[in-house]
Amino acid sequence: MSTKTASHNPRDSKHAALEAADQASRSRGEITPIEHMVKPDDRLIMAHDPYDPRCEKIRALRTELLLRRESIDRANIVALLSPCPGEGRSLLAAELAIAFAQMGRPTLLVDADLRRPQQHVLFGTDNRQGLTQAIEYGVKPQLHTVQGLTRMSVLTAGAVPHNPLELLSSSCFVSMIEDWRDNFEFIVIDTAPVMHFSDGLAVASLVGRVLALSRAQHTPYKDMQDMLRRLAATRSQILGAVISHF
Numbered sequence: 669m670s671t672k673t674a675s676h677n678p679r680d681s682k683h684a685a686l687e688a689a690d691q692a693s694r695s696r697g698e699i700t701p702i703e704h705m706v707k708p709d710d711r712l713i714m715a716h717d718p719y720d721p722r723c724e725k726i727r728a729l730r731t732e733l734l735l736r737r738e739s740i741d742r743a744n745i746v747a748l749l750s751p752c753p754g755e756g757r758s759l760l761a762a763e764l765a766i767a768f769a770q771m772g773r774p775t776l777l778v779d780a781d782l783r784r785p786q787q788h789v790l791f792g793t794d795n796r797q798g799l800t801q802a803i804e805y806g807v808k809p810q811l812h813t814v815q816g817l818t819r820m821s822v823l824t825a826g827a828v829p830h831n832p833l834e835l836l837s838s839s840c841f842v843s844m845i846e847d848w849r850d851n852f853e854f855i856v857i858d859t860a861p862v863m864h865f866s867d868g869l870a871v872a873s874l875v876g877r878v879l880a881l882s883r884a885q886h887t888p889y890k891d892m893q894d895m896l897r898r899l900a901a902t903r904s905q906i907l908g909a910v911i912s913h914f
């Protein structure tokens with residue numbers, strides 16, 4: 669059996685180097701504070717117009733997911749998966765997280781689409797540091813708080829890496845998820861399209877619970893079937909399916 673010591677762990681030296689670089693550039697005034705308030709984009713209707721009919725549908729989805737909670741002492745964590753690009757995963761993930769946060773419970777939205785991240789755009793922030801860098805350097809992820817939603821945190825994807833699948837399959841990501849389970853009541857994870865990348869399947873197998881999304885007049889039936897077949901090979905449970913019409 670091996671034991672890890674701080675001095676021999678390459679992650680610790682990377683962490684120290686990162687912190688030193690961060691400290692130096694902060695003292696030069698180059699970096700804005702790591703944890704800062706972000707603002708939901710106008711497209712996030714859930715944050716701006718709770719009476720819109722779309723919001724009623726998202727609240728209904730929230731209720732369905734609450735009814736499927738595993739137990740009250742485990743965080744409700746769900747990965748949003750869909751087969752193809754442009755099916756509305758990112759928007760729905762953000763609005764679902766907002767809906768959970770509006771219940772006044774600690775909620776985390778994670779952008780695990782490391783290929784074409786979008787949550788930093790939806791919350792109007794830069795994307796230099798995020799999930800990717802936290803995994804790469806083994807450091808605590810930099811969460812953003814959300815204006816008007818005191819219980820909500822957002823973790824952006826960070827600058828696009830060359831090895832997304834490897835990062836999302838790493839032990840560091842596994843322990844991050846465990847940490848989130850202890851600190852948040854609801855966690856929603858945005859992913860990359862399954863027919864193009866296996867990243868979503870890797871995330872699904874780690875978090876164990878999936879919401880499957882398709883888009884009317886857009887998602888080929890065969891691709892949805894294929895995604896479900898591939899999901900069955902992971903140990904994840906499909907909590908429900910959503911069809912977006914837009």
Ligand SMILES: Nc1ncnc2c1ncn2[C@@H]1O[C@H](COP(=O)(O)OP(=O)(O)OP(=O)(O)O)[C@@H](O)[C@H]1O
Pocket residue numbers: 711750752753754755756757758759760781784786860861912913914
């Ligand atoms: N329910 C909706 N009604 C209207 N427009 C929508 C809806 N959902 C998504 N869109 C729009 O469709 C586009 C794609 O949405 P989004 O980025 O959420 O999809 P995605 O599946 O995450 O795409 P990608 O494959 O690029 O990650 C965006 O311009 C978004 O604003």
Ligand SMILES: [Mg+2]
Pocket residue numbers: 757758759781784785786858859
């Ligand atoms: Mg997206």
